[in-house]
Amino acid sequence: MNTSPLNPTEQAQGESAQVTTVSAPAKAQTRRFGNKVRDAGLAYLFLLPALIIFGVFAYYPLYRLFWYATHTQSRFRNKPASYVGLEQLKASLTSNDFISGLTHSGLYMLYTVPLGLLLGVMLAVSTHRRLKGIKVFQTIFSSTVASSVAVASVVFITLVNPEIGYFKNVPWLSLRNPTSALFAVSLSSVWQNLGLTFIVVLAALQTVPDELIEAATLDGYGAIRRFWRITVPLISPALLFLGIVLVVSALQAFAQIEILTGGGPSGATETLLFKIADPRGIRPLGVRASYSLGLFVLTAIVAGAQYSIMSKRVHYGD
Amino acid sequence: MSAVAFDQVTKKFGDTVAVDEFSLQIADGEFMVLLGPSGCGKSTALRMIAGLEEISSGILTIGERVVNHIPPRERDIAMVFQSYALYPHMSVENNIESPLVANKRAKVDATERTRRVHEAAETLGLTEYLARKPGELSGGQRQRVALARAIVRRPEVFLMDEPLSNLDAKLRTQTRLELVDLHRRLGTTFVYVTHDQVEAMTMADRIAVISDGRIQQVGAPQDVYEKPANLFVASFIGSPPMNTILGTLQGATENAAASVLTAEGTLAIGHPGSAQPGTELVLGIRPEHLHATDPVDAPGAVRATIQNIELLGHERHVICTVGATQMTVRQPNDAPPLAIGQAVSLHADPAEVHLFDPVSTERLN
Amino acid sequence: MATDPTVSAANEQNRLNQTAEKIVDPLVPAPYDNDKAVQSPRSGLRNAVATTTTYLVLTALSVIVLFPIYMLLLRALSSPLKYISAGQPLYPVSIEWDVFNRAFGQASLGRSMGLSFVVTFVIVIAQVLTSVLAAYAFAFLEFPLKKLAFVLVIGTLLLPIEVTLIANVEIIRKLHLLNSVPGLTFPFLVTAIGIFLIRQGFLGIPRDLRDASELDGYGHLRFLFKVAMPMSKAIIGSFIVIAFLGAWNQYVWPRFATDRGAWQTVQVALRTIGSENPGELNLGFAAAIVASLPLLALLIFFQRQIVRGLTAGAVKG
Numbered sequence A: 001m002n003t004s005p006l007n008p009t010e011q012a013q014g015e016s017a018q019v020t021t022v023s024a025p026a027k028a029q030t031r032r033f034g035n036k037v038r039d040a041g042l043a044y045l046f047l048l049p050a051l052i053i054f055g056v057f058a059y060y061p062l063y064r065l066f067w068y069a070t071h072t073q074s075r076f077r078n079k080p081a082s083y084v085g086l087e088q089l090k091a092s093l094t095s096n097d098f099i100s101g102l103t104h105s106g107l108y109m110l111y112t113v114p115l116g117l118l119l120g121v122m123l124a125v126s127t128h129r130r131l132k133g134i135k136v137f138q139t140i141f142s143s144t145v146a147s148s149v150a151v152a153s154v155v156f157i158t159l160v161n162p163e164i165g166y167f168k169n170v171p172w173l174s175l176r177n178p179t180s181a182l183f184a185v186s187l188s189s190v191w192q193n194l195g196l197t198f199i200v201v202l203a204a205l206q207t208v209p210d211e212l213i214e215a216a217t218l219d220g221y222g223a224i225r226r227f228w229r230i231t232v233p234l235i236s237p238a239l240l241f242l243g244i245v246l247v248v249s250a251l252q253a254f255a256q257i258e259i260l261t262g263g264g265p266s267g268a269t270e271t272l273l274f275k276i277a278d279p280r281g282i283r284p285l286g287v288r289a290s291y292s293l294g295l296f297v298l299t300a301i302v303a304g305a306q307y308s309i310m311s312k313r314v315h316y317g318d
Numbered sequence B: 001m002s003a004v005a006f007d008q009v010t011k012k013f014g015d016t017v018a019v020d021e022f023s024l025q026i027a028d029g030e031f032m033v034l035l036g037p038s039g040c041g042k043s044t045a046l047r048m049i050a051g052l053e054e055i056s057s058g059i060l061t062i063g064e065r066v067v068n069h070i071p072p073r074e075r076d077i078a079m080v081f082q083s084y085a086l087y088p089h090m091s092v093e094n095n096i097e098s099p100l101v102a103n104k105r106a107k108v109d110a111t112e113r114t115r116r117v118h119e120a121a122e123t124l125g126l127t128e129y130l131a132r133k134p135g136e137l138s139g140g141q142r143q144r145v146a147l148a149r150a151i152v153r154r155p156e157v158f159l160m161d162e163p164l165s166n167l168d169a170k171l172r173t174q175t176r177l178e179l180v181d182l183h184r185r186l187g188t189t190f191v192y193v194t195h196d197q198v199e200a201m202t203m204a205d206r207i208a209v210i211s212d213g214r215i216q217q218v219g220a221p222q223d224v225y226e227k228p229a230n231l232f233v234a235s236f237i238g239s240p241p242m243n244t245i246l247g248t249l250q251g252a253t254e255n256a257a258a259s260v261l262t263a264e265g266t267l268a269i270g271h272p273g274s275a276q277p278g279t280e281l282v283l284g285i286r287p288e289h290l291h292a293t294d295p296v297d298a299p300g301a302v303r304a305t306i307q308n309i310e311l312l313g314h315e316r317h318v319i320c321t322v323g324a325t326q327m328t329v330r331q332p333n334d335a336p337p338l339a340i341g342q343a344v345s346l347h348a349d350p351a352e353v354h355l356f357d358p359v360s361t362e363r364l365n
Numbered sequence C: 001m002a003t004d005p006t007v008s009a010a011n012e013q014n015r016l017n018q019t020a021e022k023i024v025d026p027l028v029p030a031p032y033d034n035d036k037a038v039q040s041p042r043s044g045l046r047n048a049v050a051t052t053t054t055y056l057v058l059t060a061l062s063v064i065v066l067f068p069i070y071m072l073l074l075r076a077l078s079s080p081l082k083y084i085s086a087g088q089p090l091y092p093v094s095i096e097w098d099v100f101n102r103a104f105g106q107a108s109l110g111r112s113m114g115l116s117f118v119v120t121f122v123i124v125i126a127q128v129l130t131s132v133l134a135a136y137a138f139a140f141l142e143f144p145l146k147k148l149a150f151v152l153v154i155g156t157l158l159l160p161i162e163v164t165l166i167a168n169v170e171i172i173r174k175l176h177l178l179n180s181v182p183g184l185t186f187p188f189l190v191t192a193i194g195i196f197l198i199r200q201g202f203l204g205i206p207r208d209l210r211d212a213s214e215l216d217g218y219g220h221l222r223f224l225f226k227v228a229m230p231m232s233k234a235i236i237g238s239f240i241v242i243a244f245l246g247a248w249n250q251y252v253w254p255r256f257a258t259d260r261g262a263w264q265t266v267q268v269a270l271r272t273i274g275s276e277n278p279g280e281l282n283l284g285f286a287a288a289i290v291a292s293l294p295l296l297a298l299l300i301f302f303q304r305q306i307v308r309g310l311t312a313g314a315v316k317g
Ligand SMILES: Nc1ncnc2c1ncn2[C@@H]1O[C@H](COP(=O)(O)OP(=O)(O)OP(=O)(O)O)[C@@H](O)[C@H]1O
Pocket: B013, B016, B017, B018, B036, B037, B038, B039, B040, B041, B042, B043, B044, B045, B195, C001, C005
């Protein structure tokens, strides 16, 4: 009785003679078209493309990263790799090279996330009002969503390139100086992400009910206290979400570095991903794989936060 | 057209028993109303007829067929949902024709389809709205689109789950009449779920009163009202609800009128049925069968104090305290005036007093 | 169950009507809805002062945002050597309108734009297909190991291409797919975000509607195409737009999945166009403008979808 009949009509008719208790599996909250085996088959069919791609290009590569990290490869591709256990992984993740990559990525986050959020909020707040021509400003402020990282980097060539940049003589924007170079590069990310931050914050601001602000005004709150006490808490989910998006994009900074500095001067702008991608091919595969695993752990932490926020948003959102 | 029969049908959700050993015969062409409070399992029973819930045990037949394992689309039934469940992205016309298009068994050729859709639309006064989307209709119009979608396939059985509960009071009254009319014209079996006793009373051929997943009583509306099978049915049907008071049966002989001793006096009652003198029982008296008089002429009556008087225009409800209980008297508006706080005697029409066993809650007379 | 059935059912039908028509996620109202802005009443003069100040601030902020774009246009249009010898002023020097022609001719911008379009279309179409199918399985079908499958899908959020880059490059190399459209697209034919978003859309379809369609006799495929997808078209639309954005803007993967100039997508090509010859610097800037045009068009025509998409999933631009 637990097997699903291929022809339900026939079975039912066969049953109508006997007056026994008919038991059926209890759980079926979803659709009950036709039969369960066929439904499961359809489900696997529908999932097959996704699972194949994820298997080959997400999970298998993760396994390969472990493999590379635990093997040393000869410079000559035809020679077999040799197993070295966790030695290489440990050495790589404690090397100065890795630490400096980590530091640069951390600094990049520090430069881009707070500044990006602050500017985004400023832009959004200043256009969240009824004024003639405000749409023009809103369009201007969201315009940078049309730029990719690569485009933003080319744009910043015109500003900070040591030879032809408009600000080439401004010391704190100099790409020649190891202490300012990373900051100068990071500004391209801040600029590129402005459109996104602006749009998200403005959308969040528009969900704040007018009555709340009006009530607070009647309660005697001034504009500034109103902003910090009412508006900010109400848009904090959006800010948190943006914070995570910006952290992730900082963690994955690569094109800006390659296009603006090539990692220089003297490695001062080599972020973690830059060292992993290693466009000049100076690090062994095993080392880069070890770095990748380091990046994986960092990504996992951030993605975990992202997922929990996304599922919360789904709960309260709709 | 088909009869529907539940034979000891049970539905469990995990440990919750939503429908408990239902046995019910719904005759071909009958308008059957499943009536009960929220959560009693009436929707679940209906959804089992539709095939939307699997049956845990028992046998369900539609016509001659055992349908326990027959998928919904092969059951030849149509259902109107409380939320109407219209496809918001389709026009009214596409909504109505949907069962004819989607169901291979019900498929008909294009001209026949158009004819039937227009016929259904005409029946329900929707012809001018065929091109609109459900979002552009009023609640009542949407409800009729849902009905049209149900009748267009000419099913064996119509199922309706509280189809009127989203309409305002006036529209509800009107639609009630229309549904009865529709039933008469189609002559198809209707199974109609509601928690509203007025709907049940006004539309049903028979009512099945349900509580806690069990059928309490099945019968014609008047029978259920006049002879409630137990205390649940007695108090669920009727508005204001039936008054109840605890008492002890006295001096009943085979034919003589009996009386019941309560904490606040003795009430004369009619034939006590199977109850033995000296037994405890619950008296049930409908508000219209209870009368308030001056306290002096008080044999066969109980002492009461008027707590409140509700004026309803055509009648009034006098709410009295009788000891620890409360009883309501329904009076015409032109009855002699009464005042709040006034002491009165309440006496019942002896033939209209219902007696119930306080333990089993079953009817005794 | 605890709420008044009348109210909840009314909400249900309302929601149902919304789902298909032009709804906006309650979290994300129309992007530029100015009616909601709040202003406290002020006296005439103070009001005028405040308005002027606001405009000044807005203008200042606009300059910050627009200055880089202006510089890009300036450098693209000015003849590079003359501009430099003029001392790099803030106005164009000896405008060369044919720079765009030359970018397409000399720098084969056309080929890389074309490749970018092909790659983007393949990715977007594949992502929509695979996401819709997988989302349907998760939302409407029961099958063994469903939880595990879902965890595997969500788990890939931890494995962006940046993490698996070097292993994926080796895989593509072993498959002899370096410098090919399959090589450029394969790792991106599926995305957890798409599956997740569209599944949410599907789950928003009320249970009554699913039941009704079952009684009407819909099979899975018909239900998917005639009910589930049309009713989720807002979400699917947003997803398409952000998928386009993501695919078009990709840099890291196409950079390392190719080692020949002819297979560079436009984003990757930007790195080198015009960089060899100082006299052709403006070609690179012109190429950057051209590379942004598709997204500019997207921004203009699909503003709403962009807003909803950007807010719904963490997709970087
Ligand atoms: N899918 C389900 N899973 C678990 N329990 C359920 C499910 N559907 C119904 N129940 C439970 O079964 C019981 C009967 O539910 P049902 O929907 O039939 O009530 P109802 O009489 O239609 O009530 P209402 O008037 O509120 O619609 C309730 O206790 C309910 O919580």
